Amino acid sequence: MRLISISFTKIISIVVTASLLSACGFHLRGDYSVPDELGSLSLTSYDQYSTLTRMMRSQLRINEVNIVPPSENVPNLHILGESLGERNLSLYQNTTAAEKELTFTASYRVTIPDIGDKTFSTSVSRSYLENPLTALAKSVERDMIEDEMRQFTTGQIIRQMARLRSDIKAGHILTKEDLDSLDEQDKESTSDVKSTE
Structure with missing residues (x-):
């Protein structure tokens, strides 16, 4: 009887906790880094039907970004x-490639009206074993790795868009000198706070 009451109490506490969390509006969103000013944006590409563009569109939707016409x-x-490069990491005794490294690079530009535009680049690397005896299986594995790298790249693009918060706040695209000056101001204000304490 006591065992039933303990498990029943646990179940009730889990249900109550879940109800409270959902009632207060708490939920995992995933849009932790997209600035509010980019809540609606248009997505254009060198190839509207490429895998990367489709994955990027999906990633924006996951992060609750409203995609609108340009x-x-x-x-x-x-x-x-986007580009995909490869290099040999190791060789078999007969000089065929044993391990390869794939590097996927994508570049993109974010344009914000009345502020300007900024170009970013992101790169992802993965390695895999190359076995000439299982060529078909390795071909499928390579395709899966490439798709995984594209998916990871779309996540990196979302995270890199967080860099635009300071540009939006400043009202223009910040140069490297502007960013260095902001860092100096932050250091000075931090040292002023420490000296007053």
Whole structure:
């Protein structure tokens, strides 16, 4: 009887906790880094039907970014291009490749009306074993790795868009000198606070 009451108490406490969390509006969103000003944007690409563009569109939707048609007064995410490079990491005794490294690079530009545009680049690397005896299986594995790298790249693009918060707050695209000056101001204000304590 006591065992039933303990498990019943646990179940009740879990249900009550879940109800309280859902009632207060708490939920995992995933849009932790997209600035509010980019809540609606247009997505353009060098190839509207590429796998990267489709994955980027999906990633924006997951992060609750409203994708709208391109317009002069709407922020724009433009995928400039993507490339895939490979190099041999190790060789078999017969000089065929044993292990390869794939590097996927994507570049894109974010344009914000009345502020300007900024170009970013992101890169992802993965390695895999190359076995000439299982060529078909390795081909499928390579395709899966490439898709995984594209998916990871879309997540990196979302995270890199967080860099635009300071640009939006400043009202213009910040140069490296502007960012260095902001860092100096932060250091000075921190040292002023420490000296007053």
